[in-house]
Structures are given as C-alpha cells and as structure tokens.
Amino acid sequence: MFTNEFIKNGTTAASADDGKQAPFFKPAIQRQEEATPQQLNKPWSKELLTIIVYDDDYKGNCFGSATPGDSSGLSTCMKWPSCRSFSIPLRVEFFVDRISSPHAQPFQPGPVSIDITFTPTGKPANVLYNSTDTQPVYKGPNLVLEPSFGKVFPVNIDTDGQLNVIAILHDADSGQDVIYRDSARFVILCS
Numbered sequence: 001m002f003t004n005e006f007i008k009n010g011t012t013a014a015s016a017d018d019g020k021q022a023p024f025f026k027p028a029i030q031r032q033e034e035a036t037p038q039q040l041n042k043p044w045s046k047e048l049l050t051i052i053v054y055d056d057d058y059k060g061n062c063f064g065s066a067t068p069g070d071s072s073g074l075s076t077c078m079k080w081p082s083c084r085s086f087s088i089p090l091r092v093e094f095f096v097d098r099i100s101s102p103h104a105q106p107f108q109p110g111p112v113s114i115d116i117t118f119t120p121t122g123k124p125a126n127v128l129y130n131s132t133d134t135q136p137v138y139k140g141p142n143l144v145l146e147p148s149f150g151k152v153f154p155v156n157i158d159t160d161g162q163l164n165v166i167a168i169l170h171d172a173d174s175g176q177d178v179i180y181r182d183s184a185r186f187v188i189l190c191s
Contacts, residue, residue: 044101051092053093074182082186083189089153089154093151096145111133116153118155129149163184165180
C-alpha cells in the first residue's frame, strides 16, 4: 500500500503572499505496510514548534530556523553582496504543528513577536520592526500562523553596520518559548 508521508525540505518553506499556504513539509510517496490510523497520526509535541527565517528574494535552499532544541541562523548560509546598498525582504514564518501531528483543539496560539534592528557602524541602533501579536490566526495543521504584523519585513541597507533579528513564538499550552536569534555584519562603503 502506498501512502503520503511528509519529509522536511527547506525549499518548500517559502510561500508567496498571494493568500496560498505552502507546506513546510512536502509529500513524498513511500511504500509502507498496512498502517493503522494510530500509526499515521503521531501525537503533538512541543518539539514541532518552529520559526523559519529567509530572504524572500533568494531562490536557493538557505534559511534560518529555530525549534525548542535547535537553532541555525540565516547568516550561516546566506551570502549577501558587499560594497553596494541593497534591500533584503526578510520573511519570518511561525509553525505550531504538522499534518501528521496536529495541535490539540480547540487551540489559540500564544504570542509571536519580531524585533529587527540595524546598527550603523559607530552610531546608535535603529529599530526597524518591533511588533507583537498576542493572538495570531491559526488556520490549521502545518500552515503558517497569520500574525497581524505580517510575514515579510523589507530591510534596506545603505551603510556599514550590524543587522540583528529576533523572533519569538510562545506556546501557551506547553509553556514553551522558541527564540530565533541571528545577526549579520554588512560592509557597504568599500574604498
């Protein structure tokens, strides 16, 4: 018997802002022995809480993520240009479950927040975005939460400095906080 299973694939984390939701996991066909419904659906776990951050213009397989047990920054794989000004449309997505492991219902997600600052060399930090949504909209398993502050944050870099990104997802049911932290140094003014 063939069934749809889900495998993690970073290239499907991106979704367009055209109202459609792209799954964080893409389906792959795998052969399985006869499975019972209990084997197909696994219980929800706080380990499924996930934050994904990526450059919305970049078409490669590079993204930052945070879960309760792991974190990796976008800056570890992304190579932005130097010696010229440019714009980065950062996309931040919050996930609370997967298709095979939905969050128990009824469910109201806890607060999510975003804090993006840019500190020009030798100057004070500029707060670009600092927003919290105490009740983002949950539309179903494996779909991105819909915070009131949106998902895409254009960042225009025109001078040397440090970009810092912090995103927080809180699950009230488990009391778990997932925190994504990343920073990147930019050199724009080359001699």
